Amino acid sequence: MHNEIEKILISEDEIQQKCKELGEQLTKEYDGRFPLAIGVLKGAMPFMGDLLKRMETHLEMDFMDVSSYDGGMRSTGEVKIVKDLDTQVEGRDLIIVEDIIDSGLTLSYLVDLFKYRKAKSIKIVTLLDKPEGRTSHIKADTIGFEVPDEFVVGYGLDYNEKYRNLPYIGVLKPEVYGG
């Protein structure tokens, strides 16, 4: 698996250090508030786990499974809800945890949905931001790292459902996707 990676953009150590830093920030911000942390599956799973372990305050967790890439490298333009939340968001302080904002379509869909469901506050925390990919007006409140306009994999991010279990963020060799 590792020999299919052309280069590592963000190392495992850098990711873990960032989770500690962001977890400390969120601890201060949400102390005494019992927020609802929403992980956007499947990609956010590793980041959600590492980040929230660093948050030293009570919180509730839930997950929403949405998909718009169908395993490929381009957004289909349509966000599908595969699994909805089990928790009511009305009146809650939400922390949406994402692995990446690229076109911004997934998050603008979710933010509109949670506003409609009357969330009290919505904070977007993303490990990666790819600003050059943006086609919709959405900005994260908290960003771990900015990435260039390349298709990245690892630490939750897939290509054809593979590479999510890499502990770092990297770029694939062109021959892997037939480039």
Ligand SMILES: O=P(O)(O)OC[C@H]1O[C@H](OP(=O)(O)OP(=O)(O)O)[C@H](O)[C@@H]1O
């Ligand atoms: O800003 P966007 O262009 O909408 O891209 C970001 C979304 O794309 C990926 O999810 P995907 O739809 O591939 O589902 P997955 O997490 O199950 O891989 C990623 O995990 C984000 O949720």
Ligand code: HPA
């Ligand atoms: O660069 C990416 N890699 C993997 N999944 C993604 N979903 C949006 N952008 C990306």
